Structure formats: structure tokens, C-alpha cells
Amino acid sequence: MKDIYSAVKVSDHVYWVGAIDWTIRDFHGYTTPHGSTYNAYLVMADEITLIDTVKAPFMDEMLSRIKSIVDPAQIKYIISNHSEMDHSGCLPQVIDLVKPKKVFASVMGTKTLNELFHDQSEITAVKDGETLSLGNMELTFMETRMIHWPDSMFTYLAKDQLLFSQDAFGMHWATQERFADELPAANLEYEAATYYANIVLPYSPIVLKALDKVLATGWDIKIFAPDHGPIWRKDLGWIIELYKKWASQKPTAKAVVVYATMWHSTEKMARAISEALATAGIKVKLLSMNETHRSEVVYEVLNAGALIVGSPTLNNNILPQMADVMTYLKGLKPANLIGAAFGSYGWSGESVKDLEVWLKEMKVEIAAEAVSVKNVPDSDVLEKCAELGKKIAAELIRKTANS
Amino acid sequence: MKKYVCGVCGYVYDPAKGDSDNGVAKGTDFKDLPADWCCPICGADKSEFSPE
Numbered sequence A: 001m002k003d004i005y006s007a008v009k010v011s012d013h014v015y016w017v018g019a020i021d022w023t024i025r026d027f028h029g030y031t032t033p034h035g036s037t038y039n040a041y042l043v044m045a046d047e048i049t050l051i052d053t054v055k056a057p058f059m060d061e062m063l064s065r066i067k068s069i070v071d072p073a074q075i076k077y078i079i080s081n082h083s084e085m086d087h088s089g090c091l092p093q094v095i096d097l098v099k100p101k102k103v104f105a106s107v108m109g110t111k112t113l114n115e116l117f118h119d120q121s122e123i124t125a126v127k128d129g130e131t132l133s134l135g136n137m138e139l140t141f142m143e144t145r146m147i148h149w150p151d152s153m154f155t156y157l158a159k160d161q162l163l164f165s166q167d168a169f170g171m172h173w174a175t176q177e178r179f180a181d182e183l184p185a186a187n188l189e190y191e192a193a194t195y196y197a198n199i200v201l202p203y204s205p206i207v208l209k210a211l212d213k214v215l216a217t218g219w220d221i222k223i224f225a226p227d228h229g230p231i232w233r234k235d236l237g238w239i240i241e242l243y244k245k246w247a248s249q250k251p252t253a254k255a256v257v258v259y260a261t262m263w264h265s266t267e268k269m270a271r272a273i274s275e276a277l278a279t280a281g282i283k284v285k286l287l288s289m290n291e292t293h294r295s296e297v298v299y300e301v302l303n304a305g306a307l308i309v310g311s312p313t314l315n316n317n318i319l320p321q322m323a324d325v326m327t328y329l330k331g332l333k334p335a336n337l338i339g340a341a342f343g344s345y346g347w348s349g350e351s352v353k354d355l356e357v358w359l360k361e362m363k364v365e366i367a368a369e370a371v372s373v374k375n376v377p378d379s380d381v382l383e384k385c386a387e388l389g390k391k392i393a394a395e396l397i398r399k400t401a402n403s
Numbered sequence B: 001m002k003k004y005v006c007g008v009c010g011y012v013y014d015p016a017k018g019d020s021d022n023g024v025a026k027g028t029d030f031k032d033l034p035a036d037w038c039c040p041i042c043g044a045d046k047s048e049f050s051p052e
């Protein structure tokens, strides 16, 4: 059978040879309603080089795209910019098939690849700043630890002014279009922000350092070629500025109210709080964990200044839907938030105290006294909820006016 | 001597163990680490660390 997949030319010497995963919906707990791509790139230098591979089940698609340009056996070098299995899953098989002269990864990458696949001793470590000659052009490596894993690095191809940025500047969005400039800006911003919130957010302090490090090289980069989603070849400043904004985590006059409910009591409280916030001029997102996925919550928290959480007490605990989102949010480390807790209960009422413990562990500054009610809130209790909302609103307005 | 934890990746600096990969001897207090020392896992600055 003739191969149905072909490569896409990115620049003078670089071809996209990745795979499109139209059906993936769960990416280690992050829901990806629009699928993803695993981007691999072929550098047609004297020494033909493959940059990253794809998730294991997509190896044939990648090989087929490579074959549209060159016999895979001609590949001399393979670079692994990131060890995570969406980019390395088929690396051992590809090494067996292609028999490259050498395979390179960062110092941490060689360790990780050996721990993932074992017996990968032929992988050579490259240091931060090291270069590799491909004959008629050269690659330069830059460590970018924790974007997304300790092994992560960028690879720069000066000849084409192209930066292979692995997870950075990526998004989980399956499209037939290969370039960002072929897609609507609003969708790009949404997908890139969701990806940042769900993958990159905890490493924001490192992101700011990495951006400075890239700027300090003086590289005149014209193309960002990430490992997921479309390739950036126009207006790179747009995505850089978004990364700076998201990484700096400056509080805004926006509050996210997240709750779960059993018999609608906690829901009534959530709605009273939200109305008071909105009346005071705060942007509000009200999210019920009975209906919402955790990925959407962290997307909303990414550009918020307050996180207000509510749960009834179920068997002396918070509702499991709230435990889910609190665990997820704590790990993603949103910064500079203020917050408060609320909830209803039938007899014991531990949930509100438990939620406050979660908030403190997340370094959310508790800016209003919690509201807790036995069974259904009456108008007095809802008035207290409105007070909670007003107090958070006043504090957010004060904080954002100063910054 | 206190242990310090990296706020970015969760690595714990244990003075009793030091950080041999980066030439830090056993028994070195966190405060005595050089200013340019960074987390051996994620590369975060000293300022990202807090007492465990």
C-alpha cells in the first residue's frame, strides 16, 4: 500500500513528521476535548537528524511521513528534547529500525530515558549550551528543566532560525493546519492557556527564567516548533507575551467560585456569593464540580485573583468531587490568590474547616471568614454569603489597584 | 541544621547529605550554600526554597 501520510515543510531544511491524535481525551488527568498532536521534526542537513519522536501507537504515522522525504535508514542523529512518553514512546523501536549513528538527550534526559526504557546506554548526554555539527549546519542545546520535566531542553537550529521548544508554546489541539497563523487567534489563545494552566503552571518561576535565558542568547528566532499543536512562524511576540503574563501570575479582579452540592444548599450559597462579587464589579466564574472537569477550573484560575471554594459535609468529609479539584489545583500551584470557604452540613460540618486547610496548603490567603450552615440556608445565611462576596471583592479591588 | 524544600519541584535539601553532584559537602547548612547554587533537579534559585 502506498503511504498515505506525508511530511509538511516548515522551513528551508526542516519538515514536520509528527502524528495527529484526533481522539485523545485524557492526558494524565487533563481533559483534552480537541485531541492533540505529537510533533516530530526532520532536519535535512548533511547529517539527517530527527528531533523527538511520537507516542508509541503513532510510530507508523511518523515513519510514513519521514518516508515521504527520505528513507528513515538515512537518519544519522536523533535528539530527544523531552523524555515524556508522548515524545519518546517509540524511541527504542525507532533506534532499532533506523540504527542512527548517535542519539542525544540532556544529562537528565539520558538518566530518565534509561529509567523509562532501561538499557539505553548508547544515548549520549549533551550539556547546556553545547553544539552539535550536522555538517552544513549546527544545533545548539539549552536546558529548560521543568518545562516540562527535569530532562527537558530546547534545540536551536541557527541556519533556519528555528527553535525546537518541545512542550513549551504547545497546546493539545488536533488540527490539519500545521501553522498557528492558519488558525483563529481566539482559539489559539484558549488552547494555549488551557495547556499552560494544566501542564506548565507549577513551573512559572522557571518559565520566566527560561524566557530570559533565551533572550540572553541573542538568537534571532523566527520559528517556534513545539511538540504539540501548531507551529509558530509569525508574530512570536504574541505567544511570548502571553507566557510572560501567565507566568507572572499577577492577581486580577476576577474570582472563581468552585463548589459541589448534594441537595442544592451549598449551591444556593455559591450563587449568593457570586452575585455579590459581580455587583461589586468583580468578574465571576461559577463552576459546579458536579458538572465541570478539573481542567476547566484551573484554566479559569490561571487569570484570577480569588478562589472561593464550597462543599457540603459528606460522612465527615468534603465531597469527593471537591477533593479531586483541590488535589489537582494544589499540585498546579496557582499563586497570589486570596480566598474563602463555605458549605452546608447536616450534623457535624467538617467540610468548611477542611477546605480552609486545603486553601492554606495552597498558600491562598484567607480573606473572609468562612460561612457554614446547618441544612438549608435561610435569607440571613445568604446575606452572610453576600457579605463574604463583598469582602473578597473589596480586597481584590484594593490588591489590583496597587499592582 | 534544617532541611529546605524546593517550592518548584519538591526536592528536599538535606544538610546531612549535601549535594555531591554540585560539589556541596555533607554537613553544609542551607544558609552556607553559595548564592548561585540551584536545585539539582529543576534548577530553581535558592530563593525558591523554604524550611521543611
Ligand SMILES: [Fe+2]
Residues within 6 Å of the ligand: A082, A084, A148, A149, A167
Ligand atoms: Fe511533557
Ligand SMILES: [Fe+2]
Residues within 6 Å of the ligand: A084, A086, A087, A167, A227, A228
Ligand atoms: Fe508533551
Ligand SMILES: [Zn+2]
Residues within 6 Å of the ligand: B006, B007, B008, B009, B010, B011, B039, B040, B041, B042, B043, B044
Ligand atoms: Zn527544584
